[in-house]
Amino acid sequence: MISDTPESWDVVETKERFSGRVIRVVTDTVRMPRDEVADRDYVVHPGSVAVLALDDLDRVLMIRQYRHPARRLLWELPAGLRDVAGESLVDGAARELAEEAGYRAATWHTLVDLRTSPGMSDERIRVFLARDLTRIPDEENGFVHRHEEVDMPVEWVPLPDAVEKALMGMIHNSPAVAGILAAYAASVEGFATLRPADAPEA
Template sequence: MAKDWELDKNMGKDADLIEEKVSSEDVFDGNLLHVKKDTVRLPNGNIAYREWIKHPGASAVVPVTPEGRLIFVRQYRYPIQQVTLEIPAGKLDAEGEDPLDCARRELSEETGYQAEKYTFLTKLATTVGFSNEFIYIYAAEGLTAGRQHPDEDEFINVCTLTMDEAMAKIRSGEICDAKSVTAVLLLRDLQDSQGR
């Protein structure tokens, strides 16, 4: 599992920026999201309120075929009212679930593929202004095809792109999902550093 990075409070670094939680209340408790409203003391001593979403975390994986093609999924994303082109991903099922286990599960469910090798790419804070979600991103290689078996409420089409095609779709905005953009850019950097 990826090593977490934290603000080093003991050394006093950035102590003039830290907000102290005074109290917390639950605003909404859903299946996926838990909305909180916290009262905080600002560095200058004033009181402020922070509304934020507690999220269990997630994993994502960019699968690479033996031919070097990247596997993506197309699905309708209700909040933005459009079909997106993304890498397979999903939330951690339980607190403490190994993000790599989650990545394996999501790859299998959304695409039907299994992978022999996973490479950790990064841990991404998705929306630091209003959520504590971190998503762990992996590359997957040594793929074996199987049967796609998405969740009951998931409707997904699988497609493949070359790295050049994926980069062009990032530039055009067709791939606009942050985790997918990040994954493709980091994978390309990794491949370049390996001379592939």
């Protein structure tokens, strides 16, 4: 059966190399097979959520945001950190959709779970499918955009066009690419095979 499974090898020692506002960098000395040990450096990350919002015309809501490490303006899905204590993943996704794009959704499903770069980070991203969308009036949405989120445009892209742009190398953000392709695949079955919004994480 092809399914990722939990596994944790013995950690002999952990050293913290860096601690910042969002991430930490650590080195674990891990006991390998045949009783060898090896150092593994990785980023400790709180995790993220992202939202593929799909309207009644099967268009994907996309935003464009500057990403400094990539030195690019990237087309992305509304997304954010899991940084509110006690907040469920779907509530965090709904908050991000409201704050970044000004929409709320009545129907939510788990679309796909990602490990962004498992060889160098423990970051997990859950991408949700949000449908039955309504615009939040400006006077009700008091979120103040700052830094990279200032003047962040919102565009609606037909789902087949978004798939083409991902495959042609025009969209590079990993949760956006994964979410677009997953939504396109799931649409064949009318989204009937998707997990509920509160599905447990593996």
